[in-house]
Amino acid sequence: MASDYYTLLGVDRSASPEEIKKAYRRLARQLHPDVNDAPDAADRFKEVTQAYEVLSDPKKRQIFDRGGDPTSQGRGGGGFGQGFSFDDIMDAFFGQSSPRGPRSRVQRGQDALLRLDVELAEAVYGATHELKVDTAVVCEVCDGSGAQEGSGPATCGTCRGQGAIQHVQRSLLGDIRTARACPTCHGYGTVIPDPCRACDGDGRVRSRRSLTLTIPAGVDHGTRIQLAGEGEIGPGGGPAGDLYVEIRVQRHPVYARSGDHLECEVTIAMTAAALGTSLDLPALRADLEENESGPDTITVDVEAGVQSGQVVVVRGEGVPRLRGAGAGDLRVRVLVETPTHLDDEQRELLHRLAVLRDEQRPEARLGATHRSVFGRIKDAFR
Template identity: 55%
Template structure:
């Protein structure tokens, strides 16, 4: 009997990969399965592609067939009366129609490449850096791709071998009996852990992990307007994944140091200035510090303690928006606690001129002396 051309039966090249052979079989099985096409000629054709796939999907049988031997060991051909050989994986038929192995989920081999972990580092900023943004060079302890094995985990000159227990499928199937009949289930291959391949000669540089730990420096731009507790996500700057998988993300946790003058509340800044009572009463020009440098403000006559003077647009840049917050200056009027005789006489004269002089101890209910009322006035009471 002439030897069958299994490659021609499936319509693939002789150097076709296992995945190409599997795809060709699935496509033909959907067209020729007896449940889909009951024509007798089609059923015979289905048996042929089944036998071809049984041989070419098994590395050992395929090698024997390529060398001219009998892959069935003289058993008279692979496909029996039912159309399936004794060693044919029935789950491939179910996979061709449903995309999963019968009853078991049909996961297929797991990729060794997995996404890397995220990393977080703390970045301390002063108020000016937070307000206007800055550029930082950060040193990160992370995992990077192993340059020796380029992430495969295998030693140079070698490669992962196909698992001989699951034939590279990453799972093994078993048939059990139940009151419903025979049930086929699948589970990850215990020998390869579901990867479908085994690293027999691990890379010495990374011990088979596909990555090595190192310290690297990255340059990052921190936007204006960040505040204490802000998290900035840098996509793809985390650890490279095992097996050459994609990297995770790097998160920057912003820590804002306290400022000696300003207190930040959102986008606004607050500060307190002390002025003497004479300046509050008569008015004055006061020089104050801002994030943009020193500026002069007009303190109007009669300013009370506790009043607020606002400098619009002198606060912090709004994050990812236009405009800035405000600088709010809280005035604290200082009332003298001790007066020399000349100063006391001047204040008494002022009280007489304002008609506010009262004999000691003669205040009507609810009335106060000049100094008490002056002190309370300047303290905002």
Template identity: 55%
Template sequence: MSKDYYAILGVERDATPESIKKAYRRRAMKVHPDVAHGDAEAAEKFKELSEAYEVLSDPNKRAVFDRGGDPMSGAAGAGFSGFGGGFAGGFDFTNLVDAMFGQAGSRGPRSRVRQGQDALVRVSLDLHEAVFGVTKPVKVATAVVCPKCSGSGGEPGSEPVTCATCNGNGDITQIQRSFLGDIRTSQACPTCRGYGTIIPRPCGECSGEGRVRTTRTLQVKIPAGVSTGIRIHLEGQGEVGPGGGPAGDLYVELSVNPHESFRRDGDNLEMVVKLPMTAAALGTTVSLTTLESEWDKSDVEDRTVELEVPSGTQSGTRIALKGRGVPRLRGGGRGDLGVTLLVQTPTKLDDHQRELLRQLAVARDETRAEAVTAKPGKGGVFGKLSEWFS
């Protein structure tokens, strides 16, 4: 026998059925006449490749071939009647689809009930809501199960009927003549759109889709310590699928609004406090209003804090108040409240005040002070203040 079907497919003689199918799939994609337009011998190569696959994919024909017999003669070759005149029995394109894509050509009726899509909503929070947590009403425009038909898509009391075009199969087969013979292809039924059934009386509320659009309000619990960009996952709160199918998930993406007095830095809260020059020189105690003052669930004693400013404090000094910052989202405890002091030089002085300052300058030998250049750095006063005001 002149033909070596194993060589034609490019597989070993002990190749598995799966290896044979993969080899046929790869080569058929290259030599199919509809693909290899520039190859005049494509039709002959494809017929030869199909013959090899026909033999090696059939255990009986393969056994005949391995014993040195002719698998295409007699009963073994009933599926072919020679290649001189094409495929006498016709060529089923769905078999090629099965070999090339690993699926049957006939899909069968598809379900009207499908999974719904996920949904995303964005929610803005004030800083105290993000720091201490809040339960917030969130409006979601989404799809819900149709209240009239309960997802069936038909008017109450009506039932789907079998499609007369495809007899409930969901797809139809078309036969086309070609030089290869009859090529049969399957496609979704145009009458029932592949469902296999028809709804004779579609629901007037949802037009047969089984779901309607609406806006609903969810109470979303937002934990303490969240920040901009965090998404809260709510399973099964997204859009209901067609036919009243299972709902997708809802993602709530958070965005925290800037605050006029506080700035967040990780788990810390930062603020700048202006301090008179005399208070910085002599030392003082400053009463500060904390972020807790904006949270209605906070204890009254936590809404203010006393800050001890030591004498000789320089502008840009940062004092950390432990445990007065942001609760850690993962793990216990809170960050710090960092207070950066900005010492202010008086700009308006009367004669008496000016004389007192002049006397102080004489006493401190500062009447002709020398300027000392400070190096800007991330950890210095310039770095802290520029970072704050940016």
């Protein structure tokens, strides 16, 4: 007579299949020879595995409850009755069974990535682009089924529609059954005897199509715009993946972007710097083919006495904030140009100005040179 399998698993005789399964999981984790090096661990693991094999099978459990020995019926040499499935061991250790049954031919398509070069003005103020995309689309001949018209998938004769082939391997623990994808149907459980000639049974073909992309105002270099459902159609006519468009902003001859701000440099004459002036700069939005949102120029007021390198800020003329209200600023760096070619009259006027300002021999104002970055870090640690 076999051992008391209920006692081995530590469950009552009225235990449900789920309670038996949980008990076996717990003991298998404790007693498996790969995790337990006790001398009797392997033997105890065999015992609880045999107990689980019997109690998890309604017919064998009924024989055992009536006092019979279910392992003696149909026993092969040197094993635990009919053996046990490798999926049960995986189930015990990882808490879930490996996938069973055929897999669907209809699958989601892959995402696609497209890089798009845009002008700075288009990135700042937004634009619309027509895209040409080469992706997989549903085969119009078979409508995604992959089968020639008038035919369809047939049950695989190798795996009989299961999608997997069972393999039995003998070991010290008994007969271990493992399942592998069927080599004939590749796990689908069906084959297509007469595949579509247009798509060769894949249910999709390559094609070029047009898309309209709306670029929101304020995108930056490297921003990715997601177009849901515009990627690759999946095998078997499955749902499409997403299309991601990565924005690459080209350099501009006048303006540069710094976060939400636009920056540029202007050079003015020495007299204009001393007396003050007003400049009309070309607006970045003027680069757009359809500019209906503002003037083509921006007026920048330079105060008298501006110094070379000083920055003049024009509020609200920068980049619209992509996630938020308002816009950044336009920062204009002023460079003062010293005249180099003077005629006699101009030289005389400058001499008279120097006399009036008592600057014939002006004293130089000395100041500390800018320390290097590493020098400032070194001072900070001191």
